[in-house]
Amino acid sequence: MTDETPTLEATALKHSYGDVPVLEDVTLALPAGTVTALIGPNGSGKTTLIRALAGLHEPTGGTVRYRGPETAREIGYLPQRPEFRPGFTARETLAFYAELLGEGAADATARLELVGLAAAADRPVEALSGGMTRLLGIAQATVGSPPVVILDEPGSGLDPGMRVHVFEIAAELADEGAAVLLSSHSLDLVERTADRVALLDEGRIVRSGSPAAVRDDLGAATLLEAYERSVAGDAGTVRVRGESA
Structure with a gap:
């Protein structure tokens, strides 16, 4: 709309x-x-x-x-080269951002599904390909449904x-x-x-x-x-x- x-x-x-x-x-x-x-x-x-x-x-x-x-997050941003802290899975990474914004784990799962990363949800971020890391970055940018x-x-x-x-x-x-x-x-x-x-x-x-x-x-x-x-x-x-x- x-x-x-x-x-x-x-x-x-x-x-x-x-x-x-x-x-x-x-x-x-x-x-x-x-x-x-x-x-x-x-x-x-x-x-x-x-x-x-x-x-x-x-x-x-x-x-x-x-x-x-007025929302918890006004702007979601994907940089050219997204980076994530190693030692966490894709799901855990998004869950962390969701928790910061007062969203539940369900939002993190929904964002992974949105970008097509559901099958890699439990893969460590350091094991993601460059393209998959970018998809995770897009998912992270949409957590909390920023305007x-x-x-x-x-x-x-x-x-x-x-x-x-x-x-x-x-x-x-x-x-x-x-x-x-x-x-x-x-x-x-x-x-x-x-x-x-x-x-x-x-x-x-x-x-x-x-x-x-x-x-x-x-x-x-x-x-x-x-x-x-x-x-x-x-x-x-x-x-x-x-x-x-």
């Missing part, structure tokens, strides 16, 4: 690392009940923007405002079928009322799943709207074609603006 009220809103965000500007006047609203996909070249500022939205660092300028309901879920490259390291599943999870969370933001280079899945797209290039949002609107605005047949037409310079060249993604 889509609600146009922004649950999380960034206004005129700026961020620099020393003298290196990474974000410049970025404004982005995340309405409840929608999936917003953040796309752009490596080095364009995506992770810096995501970390600012998740409250992990203060931007150099601008504001981030949470406008959702905002932010996923930084959730499909990275997953096989094609699991990448599709991750996007299905994002859509399901939005259907349940969450404002979901994910970054991804899988533009075919973004085109199929996202309600909104924000294309970040050289620290600025240069295109935004529904995938269809972005395509139509540029006369492009696919989102990939629209992306290539929107990115400044060589789309195959890494941007160097103080970060790696």
Whole structure:
């Protein structure tokens, strides 16, 4: 169910690392009940923007405002490289987070089932593959049903079928009322799943709207074609603006 009220809103965000500007006047609203996909070249500022939205660092300028309901956990966040304390199983790890949020063990089990890790629930986290660790990170980000879920490259390291599943999870969370933001280079899945797209290039949002609107605005047949037409310079060249993604 889509609600146009922004649950999380960034206004005129700026961020620099020393003298290196990474974000410049970025404004982005995340309405409840929608999936917003953040796309752009490596080095364009995506992770810096995501970390600012998740409250992990203060931007150099601008504001981030949470406008959702008061809950035990307002924002669930999946970093690019999730890590978990060794010596615990996947189930125990999620149960720990659930207990911190006042949720029961049933919520932890439900989150494992949501991401497709139920069969590995009793496997130690250090024995999980990279892809399975990412799935556990997605499950952890959804414990307590936060109104905002932010996923930084959730499909990275997953096989094609699991990448599709991750996007299905994002859509399901939005259907349940969450404002979901994910970054991804899988533009075919973004085109199929996202309600909104924000294309970040050289620290600025240069295109935004529904995938269809972005395509139509540029006369492009696919989102990939629209992306290539929107990115400044060589789309195959890494941007160097103080970060790696």
